[in-house]
Amino acid sequence: MKKISSKDEITVGFHSCKNIFISRPNDIKEVFIKKSKSDKYRKILDIANKNNIKTNYVNDDSFFLLSKVETHQGIMIIAKKKKYLSEEDLKMQLKHSKNKEVFLVIDKVDDPRNLGACIRTAEGFSINGIIVDKNNAPQINETVKKVSAGATEYMNIYIVSNLSRVLDTFKKNNVWVYGTSGNCKNYIDNYIFNYPLAIVIGGENKGLSKNIQKKCDDLISIKMTGNTESFNMSVAASIFLYVTSAKKSD
Numbered sequence: 001m002k003k004i005s006s007k008d009e010i011t012v013g014f015h016s017c018k019n020i021f022i023s024r025p026n027d028i029k030e031v032f033i034k035k036s037k038s039d040k041y042r043k044i045l046d047i048a049n050k051n052n053i054k055t056n057y058v059n060d061d062s063f064f065l066l067s068k069v070e071t072h073q074g075i076m077i078i079a080k081k082k083k084y085l086s087e088e089d090l091k092m093q094l095k096h097s098k099n100k101e102v103f104l105v106i107d108k109v110d111d112p113r114n115l116g117a118c119i120r121t122a123e124g125f126s127i128n129g130i131i132v133d134k135n136n137a138p139q140i141n142e143t144v145k146k147v148s149a150g151a152t153e154y155m156n157i158y159i160v161s162n163l164s165r166v167l168d169t170f171k172k173n174n175v176w177v178y179g180t181s182g183n184c185k186n187y188i189d190n191y192i193f194n195y196p197l198a199i200v201i202g203g204e205n206k207g208l209s210k211n212i213q214k215k216c217d218d219l220i221s222i223k224m225t226g227n228t229e230s231f232n233m234s235v236a237a238s239i240f241l242y243v244t245s246a247k248k249s250d
Contacts, residue, residue, distance in 0.1 A: 009081045012072040012142050014041070019150030020079055021047050027080040031055045034063050034074030041075055084140065085129075085158045087166060093129065093156070094173040100248045101128040101196035103175070104241060107163060107212050108203030109233065112138040116147025117234035118201070123151035125245045128196075130155060133163045136203070167215040170198050179208050179216035180240060182230050187223045188243050195248060199240045204233050 004010065008029065011017055020028060021044055031048050033041055035057050048055050063072060104122050109115050115138055122130045138144060145152050160166050167177050176197040200216060202208035213219065222231065222239055231239070 004078060007081060008078050010076060010078055010142055011145050012076045013146035013149075014073050014075055015149040016145045016152075017075050017077050017150075018044060019153040020077060023153045024079070024082075025051050025053075027082075028053050028077050029080070030078045032058050032063070032066060032076040032078075034072075035059055044075070082140075082152065085156055087158065087160045087162075087169070090129065090131070090158045090160070090166065091169060091173075094169065094175065097173060097175065097196055099195055101175070102241070102244050102248070103127065103129045103131060103170070103196075103198040104237060105131040105163065105166070105177075105198050105200040106133065106137060106237075107200055107208050108133070108136040108206070109138070110204055112141060112143040113147045114204060114232070114234045115140075116144040116152075118237045119144070119148040119155050119157065120151045121234070121238045121241055123148070123155040125241045127241055127245070128156065129158055131158045131160055131163070131166055131198075134159050134161055136163075164211060164215060167198070167200070167212070171215075171217075177216050179213055179219045180236060181208065181213070181219040181221055182224075184219045184221045186218060186220050188220050188240065189223065191220055193244055193247055197244060199237070199244060201233055201237045201240070 011020055031053055045055060058066060104127055119130060140152055170177050176194045178197055179200045180202060200212060222236060
């Protein structure tokens with residue numbers, strides 16, 4: 001395999017690769033399939049052949065050396081990098097915002113698996129967009145895409161450089177900003193949300209930064225009834241997105 005161009009990216013895993021074949025097959029340059037998996041991925045191989053995409057069959061020992069990912073599921077593709085959205089794109093979307101829109105804002109995240117899980121959940125609940133601070137989050141790499149199960153292909157993902165400014169933009173456009181906190185008694189199950197809204201999730205270790213907390217219209221908590229003190233950030237995000245999505249119809 002030749003050196004990957006800076007304009008290209010690697011994607012591994014069945015669902016992630018399949019969704020690129022569905023959403024943007026013309027961006028795919030090469031496919032790598034582990035020899036023992038070729039029958040399982042016959043439909044993908046058929047699409048590759050129809051689109052004249054170069055297909056390579058790789059043995060078990062070589063696949064990890066190529067993908068650099070242990071849980072590659074025996075499939076990898078090289079494609080043009082997906083272009084993610086910007087703060088300016090978000091401003092344009094908010095100009096046409098509807099009453100019941102829901103956004104997810106991630107204050108800080110270190111683990112790419114948590115980021116991938118948040119993206120998967122957000123897409124699963126048809127959330128209108130997820131905002132990621134490029135200075136306090138992993139790049140959307142092979143691990144993020146694989147954990148998202150291909151949701152990165154369909155989710156509106158805004159990569160921004162100033163989260164505080166983005167929250168100001170939300171408020172200027174009449175979007176309510178709710179922060180998540182383990183230190184308040186506004187519990188999510190009984191809370192009455194205003195829409196459109198943005199849920200701000202804090203990082204794995206310290207939660208929301210004080211500056212971001214001050215920007216929020218209110219802070220909301222999940223009531224813990226067991227011995228565990230808190231949920232993983234991606235689990236907390238799932239709960240908040242489920243509840244706020246379900247309450248849109250109330």
